[in-house]
Amino acid sequence: MRVVSLVPSLTEAVAATLPGLLVGATDWCTHPAGLDVARVGGSKYPDLDAIRALRPDLVLLNVEENRRADADALAAAGVPTRVTYPRTVAGALAELGELLGELGATVEPDWLTAARKAWAAPPALAPRRAVVPVWRRPWVVLGGDTFAGDVLRRLGVRNVYAEHPERYPRPELDELRGHTPDVVVLPDEPYRFTATDGPDAFAGTPCALVSGRHLTWYGPSLADAPALLAAQLANPVVGPAGP
Known part of the structure; x- marks a missing residue:
């Protein structure tokens, strides 16, 4: 699977869990350090042509980070997208587990298990x-x-x-x-x-x-x-x- 992430949080999550899956990310995706993937502009105004040229199987977006117009344009071009929108810690933890599983993670990553534990008793x-x-x-x-x-x-x-x-x-x-x-x-x-x-x-x-x-x-x-x-x-x- 080839994934492009337009969300810094998800770029880090995917790169830390499934190395090699990401083929593109935004200029603002600063974690993990040294991430070597194609850069496709900003979260708000990504280079849609550059994204399509990467032939992604999935583009990750977020309601707050990205514009609806870009999500619609990618969908119209036949590019599959996944839009996230966590508004609570519990929602974020659940959504991360579901997404990583769908992307091919067979076990929960250590960082996600640690996050669940940390937020169970902050x-x-x-x-x-x-x-x-x-x-x-x-x-x-x-x-x-x-x-x-x-x-x-x-x-x-x-x-x-x-x-x-x-x-x-x-x-x-x-x-x-x-x-x-x-x-x-x-x-x-x-x-x-x-x-x-x-x-x-x-x-x-x-x-x-x-x-x-x-x-x-x-x-x-x-x-x-x-x-x-x-x-x-x-x-x-x-x-x-x-x-």
Whole structure:
């Protein structure tokens, strides 16, 4: 089978479990390191001609990572696709097991078994209210029904926007500050928040800088995510006041 992945999480999962199956991946598929496959552009705007030229038996996509128009174009060209859409940790673990089995894995990979065990009893942190920006200029935050939101909930972090009808609301900064969260969770992707870019907007409020890969990816990183994110959430920083 020849597989092209347009989802970094799944690129890592397939490459770690079934070496040699992948023939193409996006420019943003950075794990595992040294992956030697054809690159087919970005997740949002892949090179469809390059994908077709690889003659894949299956293209892996995700509702959030990829555009419906590209999925439709591939299907119209006769290219089989598999679209994923996990919104909870449990859903991601189940979907990964099913997908890898369909791709030919005869036993569950060690990393997936480890991830199931890690999330069966994640570290117990003191409950806290949070806002979770994923972009700046404009501000975009995690809303309801998101995988990352479920990851944080399992670690004791309650997203202020968890009940919002939009999955990625765009509130003004004054609104975010007005919620007076216990912590602002700042991942390093898709927007690369740093110790100053982000905390500067929330002077006086603890800001936890966390790994975006461990917060939003569903693949081998799930095995390490509970412990790593818990440690990062337990060590927030307070940045200087902005202008």
